[in-house]
Amino acid sequence: MGSNALRTLSAAALLVSAPGVRAAGGTVSGKVDVTPPKYAAETVVYLKGVAESPQPRTLAMDQKNMTFIPHVLVVAKGDTVKFLNHDGVGHNVYSPDGDAYNLGTFKQNEDRTHKFDQEGPYSQLCSIHPEMLGYIFVAPSRFAAAVDPKGRFTIADVPPGSYKLAVWNSHLKAPDQPVTVTAGGTTEVNVTVKR
Amino acid sequence: MRISALVAARLSVAGALLLAWTDALSIPAFARKYGTSCLTCHTVYPKLTPFGEAFRRNGYRFPGVDSDYVKQETVALGQEANKKTFPNSVWPGTLPISVPLAIGFNGQAFLYPDRTSSVARANGGAGVSFNDLVKEGHIWAGASVDDSITLWGELTFSSGSADVEHAQILLNDLFGPKHAVNLTVGRGFPTLTSFGPHSSYLGDAFITTVPVTAIYGLSSDPFTLVDNYNGVELTSVIGGRVNASVGVTAGKNTVTTQFFNSENVYAHLGAKLGGMRLDGEGSQGPVDAMRPWAEDAVTVDVFGFRSRETFPTPGTGSATPPPVANTSLTIGADLRAQLGSAELNAGFYTQHNDRGTASLDVVNTNVEWGELSYVLFPWLVPAVRVERIELRPGGGPNVSDIHLMPGIAFLVRANIKAVLVGNIEFADGFPTDATGAPLPWAGGNADWGNFVVAPGAASTPTSSTHEIESISLFIAWAM
Numbered sequence: 153m154g155s156n157a158l159r160t161l162s163a164a165a166l167l168v169s170a171p172g173v174r175a176a177g178g179t180v181s182g183k184v185d186v187t188p189p190k191y192a193a194e195t196v197v198y199l200k201g202v203a204e205s206p207q208p209r210t211l212a213m214d215q216k217n218m219t220f221i222p223h224v225l226v227v228a229k230g231d232t233v234k235f236l237n238h239d240g241v242g243h244n245v246y247s248p249d250g251d252a253y254n255l256g257t258f259k260q261n262e263d264r265t266h267k268f269d270q271e272g273p274y275s276q277l278c279s280i281h282p283e284m285l286g287y288i289f290v291a292p293s294r295f296a297a298a299v300d301p302k303g304r305f306t307i308a309d310v311p312p313g314s315y316k317l318a319v320w321n322s323h324l325k326a327p328d329q330p331v332t333v334t335a336g337g338t339t340e341v342n343v344t345v346k347r
Numbered sequence: 348m349r350i351s352a353l354v355a356a357r358l359s360v361a362g363a364l365l366l367a368w369t370d371a372l373s374i375p376a377f378a379r380k381y382g383t384s385c386l387t388c389h390t391v392y393p394k395l396t397p398f399g400e401a402f403r404r405n406g407y408r409f410p411g412v413d414s415d416y417v418k419q420e421t422v423a424l425g426q427e428a429n430k431k432t433f434p435n436s437v438w439p440g441t442l443p444i445s446v447p448l449a450i451g452f453n454g455q456a457f458l459y460p461d462r463t464s465s466v467a468r469a470n471g472g473a474g475v476s477f478n479d480l481v482k483e484g485h486i487w488a489g490a491s492v493d494d495s496i497t498l499w500g501e502l503t504f505s506s507g508s509a510d511v512e513h514a515q516i517l518l519n520d521l522f523g524p525k526h527a528v529n530l531t532v533g534r535g536f537p538t539l540t541s542f543g544p545h546s547s548y549l550g551d552a553f554i555t556t557v558p559v560t561a562i563y564g565l566s567s568d569p570f571t572l573v574d575n576y577n578g579v580e581l582t583s584v585i586g587g588r589v590n591a592s593v594g595v596t597a598g599k600n601t602v603t604t605q606f607f608n609s610e611n612v613y614a615h616l617g618a619k620l621g622g623m624r625l626d627g628e629g630s631q632g633p634v635d636a637m638r639p640w641a642e643d644a645v646t647v648d649v650f651g652f653r654s655r656e657t658f659p660t661p662g663t664g665s666a667t668p669p670p671v672a673n674t675s676l677t678i679g680a681d682l683r684a685q686l687g688s689a690e691l692n693a694g695f696y697t698q699h700n701d702r703g704t705a706s707l708d709v710v711n712t713n714v715e716w717g718e719l720s721y722v723l724f725p726w727l728v729p730a731v732r733v734e735r736i737e738l739r740p741g742g743g744p745n746v747s748d749i750h751l752m753p754g755i756a757f758l759v760r761a762n763i764k765a766v767l768v769g770n771i772e773f774a775d776g777f778p779t780d781a782t783g784a785p786l787p788w789a790g791g792n793a794d795w796g797n798f799v800v801a802p803g804a805a806s807t808p809t810s811s812t813h814e815i816e817s818i819s820l821f822i823a824w825a826m
Contacts, residue, residue, distance in 0.1 A: 188415045248431035275428035282437070283423040323415075347412065 177309035178333035180295075182341035184303045184319065184326075194322035195345060196226055196273075196289040197305045198296030199315045199331070206294055210234055210265070213276065213286060215243045220276050220286025228294045232267045243281070247274040250290070254279075273320055289320055321345050374487035375449040375762060375826050377407065382418030384761055386639075391728050391756040391764050392825070393545040396640040401627025403543050404584055406517035406529055407489060407497045410627035414494050420444035440492040447490040451825030454482035455795035457817045464814040465787065465801040479794070480822070485512075487825075495519045499535070512575050526584040526626045534577045538592035539650040540681050541617035541625065544573050546692070548720050548730040548756040549768050550792035554681075554694065555716040555734045559703045560673055562738070562778050562788040563710070566658040570599045572677060572696070576611060587624030591616045599656035602670040610655060617648035622685065640722050641687045650696075652677040661705060661781065673702040679714075688722040705781040708741035726758035736790055736798060738778060744808040748774040750791055750798050763824040766795065770816040774800045779808050795819040 180199065186192040206228065214221040214236040227233060235245045237258055245264060246254035250272050255264035257280070268274070268290040276286035289296070297305045310333045319326040326345040333339055378385055385392055388399025395403060401410060409416045425439030457476040459467035467473055488500040501513040515533035522528055536544040539554065546553040558569035578596030585591075591614070598611040622644025623630050633639040654677075657670045679696025695715040703710030714737070720730035731753045738746040754768030777785030777800075785808045787801030796819065800812055 190415075190418075246432075248428050275426060277426055277428055277432075279436070282425040282429065282439070285423065285426045285428075323412075347415070 176312065176335050178312055178335055179306060179308050179338040180310055180317065180331055180333060180341060181304070181306040181338060182343065184299050184305065184343045184345055186303060186321065186324065187344070187346045191321055191323045192299065192303055193301070194224055194287060195299045195303070196224060196291070196296060196320045197299065197307065197343065198226075198289075198291040198293075198318055198320070199307060199310065200292060200318050200328065201315045202293045202295050202311060202313070204293055204311070208232065208267075209294075212236055213288065215239055215245075215278070215284070218278075218281050218284055220284060222286070222298070224287045224289060224298045226289050226291060226296045226298050227268055228291050228296070229271050230267070230269060231290075232265050233288060235264045235266070237262055241280075243284075244279045246277055246279060247288075248277075249274045273322070287322065317341055317343070319343050319345055323347075374489045375451075376447040376487055376489040379445075379449075380419045380443065380447060380490070381409070381416050386725065386761050389761075390640045390722055390725065391548060391758050391766075392762075392823075393543065393551075394548055394728075394756075395543050395546065397623040397633075397642055397644075398627055398630070398639065400542060400546075401623060401625060401630075404541075404582070404590060405526060405626055406519040406531075406582075407499060408491065408494070408519060410630065412494060413491060414441075417491070419447075440496070443490050447488055449487045449489075449825060451485045451487070451823060452481055452483065453485075453821065453823035454480045455819050455821040456480050457795075457819050459817050461815045463803075464816050465812070466799050466817060468803075469787075469801060485825075510575075524585070525628070526587075529582045531580045531582065534575050535580075536573055536575065537594050537596065537611070537613050537652070538580060538582055539572060539613065539615045539652065539679075540648045540694075541590055541619060541646050542683065547718055547732065547792070548728050549718065549732045549752050549754045549766060550734070550796045552792050553692070554679075554696075555714050555736065555791050557698070557712055557714055557736050557738075557790045559675070559698070559700050559710050559712060559738070560656065560658060562786070562790060563704045563740070564780060564786065565661060565671075565673070565703070565705065565707075566599070566601050566656065568599055568601045570611075570654045570656040570673075570675060572652055574599075578611070584626045587626050587628055588620070589616070589618045590625050598654055601656075601658045611652065613650065613652040615648055615650035617646060619644055619646040621645060635687075638688060638722070638725075640725075642685055643687065644683075644685045646683045647680070648682075648694075649680045650678075652679075661707065671702060671707060673700050675700045675703075690720050690722075691717070692719075693717040704740045704743055705779070706742060708743070710741070711739040713737040713739075728756045730754055730756065732796075734791055734798070738776075740778070743779050743783075744776045746774070746776040746778055748772060748790075748798055748800060752796050754796075762826055764822070766821040767818070768796050768821070769818050770796055770799075772798065772800055772812065772814055772816050774798075774812040775809075777802050777806065777808050777810065783808065785810070793821075795821040 208230040210232045212234045213225050216238045237243045242257050242259045244257045250270040271290050274288045278284040295307050297307050299305045312335045314332045316328040317331045318328045324345045421441035429436040429439045462472045484504040486502040491497045497517045499515045503510050503512045513535045515535045518530045556571040556573050558571050560566035561569035576596030580594035582592045593614045596611040622642035655674045657672045660671050677696050677698040681694030684691045698712040700710040716734040718732040722728050734750045736748050751771040756766045785802035789799045791798040
């Protein structure tokens with residue numbers, strides 16, 4: 153699958169994830185302060201307690217230049233991830249986490265899929281290239297986001313209500329904190345993540 | 348007795364014996380790894396701050412989770428998640444993105460105010476000597492494989508020789524509470540106190556050493572308490588206030604044609620009251636942020652060391668007929684008291700050698716040392732060190748030598764240092780050879796600040812020698 157196909161797949165996923173909650177939803181955004189900052193890129197912010205029954209999506213994680221792209225992919229429980237290989241070398245994808253899986257070895261332009269039915273972080277490993285590492289974080293709902301390089305995040309189209317905002321980091325922790333979302337409003341939350 | 352070429356040679360050999368202790372434990376490879384200044388761990392290197400001592404005790408790891416502080420890029424040799432797939436995966440580790448090496452050089456210049464002093468006489472009445480201004484080169488290696496295993500190595504080069512001074516794998520936190528059980532495998536210094544072996548501003552080594560079998564001409568590679576030995580050592584820091592070590596090393600065996608039962612066995616127990624914990628865990632930082640070296644604390648240690656060394660039978664110079672063994676037993680203690688920027692170190696040990704003299708007689712040795720220093724500025728530390736070595740051989744004259752070292756250690760930059768130190772000796776008596784003739788001898792610390800005394804033309808085995816031995820300027824840089 154080429155990069156065009158990957159973009160098409162991502163766009164399709166966005167369309168699938170836009171049911172009626174958008175018009176009445178609010179936004180949760182903010183900044184995550186990570187200490188030590190070297191682990192900032194491996195941070196996901198998500199909401200707990202949002203009731204929804206969305207259509208499952210299919211998202212993609214690529215392998216290029218012997219790197220998982222994106223490094224952290226956020227999906228919702230029930231979503232499927234298509235693992236691509238755009239390297240000239242064969243790759244393997246496996247994870248010992250959650251419902252551990254091993255997708256075998258596949259060559260350039262081949263792909264494998266896995267449906268994620270358990271919440272939580274999944275390390276993505278390649279047995280052929282042990283230096284490769286990526287994460288798929290399976291959130292309880294679509295209302296989750298990986299932080300950007302500046303530590304900021306935005307979770308849009310959240311149904312109004314009171315929830316818990318939780319943070320996952322590959323090495324660090326932060327306590328959950330309550331957030332209240334209003335229709336059309338933006339709730340700003342700052343989070344500190346540390347040992 | 349007149350100073351002869353033989354005497355000069357013996358002093359030279361004695362100096363060379365001490366050279367092995369001049370290596371410093373400061374390595375810029377760690378500065379690069381953590382992206383931090385030398386001053387995080389050192390005052391005038393290799394002297395360590397309380398944090399630096401904790402880093403060393405922790406097996407060259409920061410308190411907390413070491414990898415949190417590593418700024419240097421690493422290559423993953425596996426991933427944390429591979430621990431879940433072990434034994435079907437190799438246990439994960441990392442490799443520094445660049446070879447974790449550092450280099451350094453050191454040497455010393457001497458001024459001999461008294462041209463009739465022992466060393467000046469041995470060098471033809473020299474007043475100044477730049478011969479050793481560049482004496483050694485070092486290549487250091489320091490790295491971590493993961494949060495528990497670290498590596499430490501040192502190659503030292505000097506005129507015509509290269510030696511692996513250190514090569515250790517440190518297996519930390521093997522089980523139990525953090526820092527409680529650690530194993531070091533390889534070559535290195537025995538841990539006999541709570542502090543690094545170079546915990547001195549003036550003399551380089553914390554413990555004053557005495558090479559008994561070299562002093563009496565038995566061995567060219569004598570046993571001393573602080574030297575590089577192959578072996579294994581268990582270390583422990585418990586509750587942040589108590590630390591201990593137990594080790595077994597190969598000892599000294601100058602007869603290389605056969606293996607002998609020459610193992611060293613040693614142990615130490617220490618405790619610290621006040622100041623930063625021995626492991627540095629939970630520290631809120633120094634009381635005075637402008638003086639990170641300063642604290643109010645008292646640390647005490649006791650140690651014991653049993654050594655068995657072998658050397659050729661005197662007079663034969665070869666392994667046949669069978670070589671002779673000397674067994675020594677050492678018991679000692681030391682104390683460090685810190686009050687802000689002032690620090691007092693004091694210690695002593697008593698050592699019994701069952702075959703230490705030229706006629707293979709008993710030698711009982713008492714050694715005491717004390718060093719008082721004050722960190723005036725982060726780069727300037729005046730200090731004074733006093734040492735005494737007493738030799739009480741069976742069938743020979745007693746020797747008592749007091750070595751006084753007033754001096755100042757300073758940094759030109761954080762990685763360029765100098766030590767200006769005077770060496771004054773008050774010696775009573777000389778060791779003697781098999782014929783009863785007085786011998787020149789050297790001992791104590793590294794050769795810019797050691798005991799060096801030789802009998803003069805009219806000296807007898809019981810003569811007293813009081814002399815200003817030298818004023819030395821030690822310089823070193825590392826990067």
